């Protein structure tokens with residue numbers, strides 16, 4: 283039996299959380315009697331409530347995932363109907379109706395010839411699966427040396443050791459090395475930090491240079507997000523993805539579009555690649571596939587990539603017990619029904635200009651250096667000097683983000699992400715149902731808290 287706990291102050295839930303719950307990516311030692319763990323107990327629409335009944339605008343959609351908004355009981359009803367019919371069956375050598383229907387629906391929605399859906403339980407598993415598929419695909423074509431993956435600096439692709447080899451965030455990687463071999467990194471599209479005269483396709487060309495440097499016969503895939511989350515919503519310059527597509531075709535390298543965040547309306551389209559008009563070989567999905575009402579992910583592969591595994595006695599020797607779980611699949615179907623009925627991607631396209639304008643209006647503050655993103659996925663970069671774009675050093679950034687902003691934004695009722703995996707940014711990714719009322723609320727909190735942050739850290 284575990285040893286008795288030292289009881290921290292606060293409610294029963296608070297005590298139990300502090301003693302027994304291991305939160306992810308969290309400094310557990312920072313919690314105590316004077317610093318409580320935020321406990322969210324209830325949610326509705328764009329809002330969540332804590333155990334004391336305080337209301338927060340969920341400006342992050344959970345973790346970029348509750349795209350349809352909170353509290354849709356019809357998803358629970360779909361889950362209940364599914365339990366009555368078939369609680370669980372596996373996709374290992376069997377199929378069941380909901381996984382079949384969902385796969386067919388996703389194939390219809392996906393661009394080009396991306397017709398084959400492999401389900402997983404989440405995003406890291408989706409990326410892991412895509413990387414394994416890329417290696418195996420080349421092996422099936424007699425090119426087993428092709429195993430490397432090219433990803434972008436500061437990009438986040440998940441935490442399992444394979445996905446982590448694609449993740450380009452040194453602090454997340456270094457503690458767990460050696461990782462799965464083959465991860466190579468190239469510059470991202472942090473255009474705000476580029477010299478003005480730089481060729482817009484510089485970062486795309488860097489991918490070609492890296493493929494040539496590594497030896498094309500060793501490179502299996504390039505993985506990129508339509509809009510890169512970590513670092514703060516880096517958008518591609520015009521023509522970037524078209525050039526990457528050309529490069530991939532030229533060197534027989536698979537193009538993986540990691541849409542764990544960018545799919546399902548986040549950028550105003552069902553898939554992020556549609557926003558930038560490219561067709562990858564594999565799309566990875568998770569998060570908003572079910573609007574996070576159940577854990578589910580997957581990859582959608584093109585016919586070309588799937589074909590070698592569909593013939594004779596070939597198989598893709600890979601799988602997860604819960605992948606394509608009937609209840610998750612039923613919820614995903616209900617979620618897609620809501621997306622269609624309410625035209626959530628269309629709503630984002632109609633409203634993103636207003637959302638963006640609200641964020642742009644923060645430029646009157648000295649701390650706001652850049653506003654960037656697409657759809658309902660934006661970042662505000664914080665700087666020490668607007669003119670020179672000078673950023674905060676590590677110590678200032680720590681004080682700014684963890685010492686002030688994260689806590690203060692939360693205290694004032696706004697959940698968003700204050701992040702410094704690149705330069706310091708505040709990120710917003712509200713539920714796709716968010717409208718003028720929520721934009722105004724975001725503006726009011728952000729404006730006053732960012733003004734205060736300037737006084738605290740710089741002033």
Ligand SMILES: Cc1ncc(COP(=O)(O)O)c(C=O)c1O
Nearest residue numbers: 404405406438439440540542543
């Ligand atoms: C682009 C991207 N890929 C992969 C992942 C990993 O997904 P998960 O946390 O579901 O494993 C994430 C998570 O945020 C992500 O943003």
